[in-house]
Amino acid sequence: MVHYKLTYFDFRGLGDCIRQVFYLANVEFEDERIVMKSDEWKNLKPKTPFGHLPVLTVDGLEIPQSMAIVRYLSKKFGFAGKTPEEEAWVDAIVDQFKDFGVSLRPYIYTIFENKPADVVEKTKKEVAIPACENYLRIINKILEKSKSGFLVGDSLTFADLVVADNLLSLHNDGFIKKGQHPKLDEFQAKIHNLPELKDYIASRPSTTF
Amino acid sequence: MVHYKLTYFDFRGLGDCIRQVFYLANVEFEDERIVMKSDEWKNLKPKTPFGHLPVLTVDGLEIPQSMAIVRYLSKKFGFAGKTPEEEAWVDAIVDQFKDFGVSLRPYIYTIFENKPADVVEKTKKEVAIPACENYLRIINKILEKSKSGFLVGDSLTFADLVVADNLLSLHNDGFIKKGQHPKLDEFQAKIHNLPELKDYIASRPSTTF
Numbered sequence: 001m002v003h004y005k006l007t008y009f010d011f012r013g014l015g016d017c018i019r020q021v022f023y024l025a026n027v028e029f030e031d032e033r034i035v036m037k038s039d040e041w042k043n044l045k046p047k048t049p050f051g052h053l054p055v056l057t058v059d060g061l062e063i064p065q066s067m068a069i070v071r072y073l074s075k076k077f078g079f080a081g082k083t084p085e086e087e088a089w090v091d092a093i094v095d096q097f098k099d100f101g102v103s104l105r106p107y108i109y110t111i112f113e114n115k116p117a118d119v120v121e122k123t124k125k126e127v128a129i130p131a132c133e134n135y136l137r138i139i140n141k142i143l144e145k146s147k148s149g150f151l152v153g154d155s156l157t158f159a160d161l162v163v164a165d166n167l168l169s170l171h172n173d174g175f176i177k178k179g180q181h182p183k184l185d186e187f188q189a190k191i192h193n194l195p196e197l198k199d200y201i202a203s204r205p206s207t208t209f
Numbered sequence: 210m211v212h213y214k215l216t217y218f219d220f221r222g223l224g225d226c227i228r229q230v231f232y233l234a235n236v237e238f239e240d241e242r243i244v245m246k247s248d249e250w251k252n253l254k255p256k257t258p259f260g261h262l263p264v265l266t267v268d269g270l271e272i273p274q275s276m277a278i279v280r281y282l283s284k285k286f287g288f289a290g291k292t293p294e295e296e297a298w299v300d301a302i303v304d305q306f307k308d309f310g311v312s313l314r315p316y317i318y319t320i321f322e323n324k325p326a327d328v329v330e331k332t333k334k335e336v337a338i339p340a341c342e343n344y345l346r347i348i349n350k351i352l353e354k355s356k357s358g359f360l361v362g363d364s365l366t367f368a369d370l371v372v373a374d375n376l377l378s379l380h381n382d383g384f385i386k387k388g389q390h391p392k393l394d395e396f397q398a399k400i401h402n403l404p405e406l407k408d409y410i411a412s413r414p415s416t417t418f
Binding site for chain 2: 049050051058061063064065066067068069071072075076084085087088089091092095096098102105134138
């Protein structure tokens with residue numbers, strides 16, 4: 001039996017969708033959770049391939065980068081799309097999600113750097129909210145065209161996991177209010193209530209992101 | 210015969226590696242080049258899937274996002290890695306390259322926003338150069354371990370195309386001086402002198418990035 005070890009921080013971030021793929025596939029894995037502000041991470045960081053987590057170890061072979069890992073496992077377990085074109089759209093949605101995350105950074109930095117409240121508010125209004133609205137419009141448009149309720153094709157892919165988990169973060173951060181985007185709320189509930197995921201989602205440590 | 214149309218701007222950017230995959234595979238494609246500051250792009254933008262270029266059109270089906278497109282074509286034409294683990298490492302390197310590009314943004318913005326010279330210089334020194342050194346260290350390390358001279362496995366993948374083209378940009382921008390990283394110079398020359406690419410690389414419009 002292949003031994004999988006996922007090394008990631010003790011929050012959801014970009015790594016939790018990897019954990020979810022294991023639960024969906026009902027495949028055992030070692031869920032190594034590292035505290036970010038710890039000596040453990042300080043010592044481990046220079047030993048990782050790219051200086052970052054997550055890292056997946058597959059029978060000793062290390063694979064870095066969250067989306068590379070989730071795509072690798074999803075292809076193995078059948079959650080990467082059913083045709084080359086579906087796979088391409090799954091990848092495109094996931095890259096669009098990553099670009100959206102990048103566009104939020106100027107706002108996130110104002111918080112991390114303890115900028116004055118008016119600067120935080122200005123960056124939120126001028127940068128974060130327009131970026132969020134643009135991203136949610138794209139996801140909404142895709143869901144409006146979907147007959148299955150999944151983002152791509154007629155079954156679950158890792159794009160659904162990534163987007164649903166991010167919607168939860170956007171709710172937690174106050175970017176989405178309950179009921180503001182019924183289609184997105186419905187989608188998030190559908191994914192997080194999948195029988196294979198429901199128990200894990202309910203029992204995982206509750207973190208803002 | 211499948212009709213491929215690549216719509217992208219008239220520079221290399223994130224889209225030229227897609228063009229290169231077509232040349233490597235010797236597959237015909239329509240190379241639609243749009244001027245960024247033009248009415249043509251202003252009119253086209255809202256009609257694209259995500260409001261961005263590149264977009265690949267495959268017999269009428271649109272696929273957005275540069276790395277999703279290059280992966281899609283590379284899988285079709287045999288440049289995506291030969292095993293699932295090679296594919297994962299190709300993806301990981303490409304995502305690391307994208308993260309590097311993101312980490313340069315604060316510096317690029319100081320130029321676009323015409324910040325005072327001392328601010329540009331400070332951001333270059335404190336943000337861009339460390340990010341660049343870290344990224345080049347990773348690529349160097351991978352190449353030092355490679356027996357084939359390619360980044361992954363024993364043959365060319367789209368990770369080689371993406372990284373080699375970016376090395377050219379880093380040379381153009383003065384981040385790398387000739388001879389400073391012999392292993393990287395050798396790698397870039399190897400890729401851009403491939404018989405299937407050489408003529409295209411020599412004849413494509415010369416742009417800084």
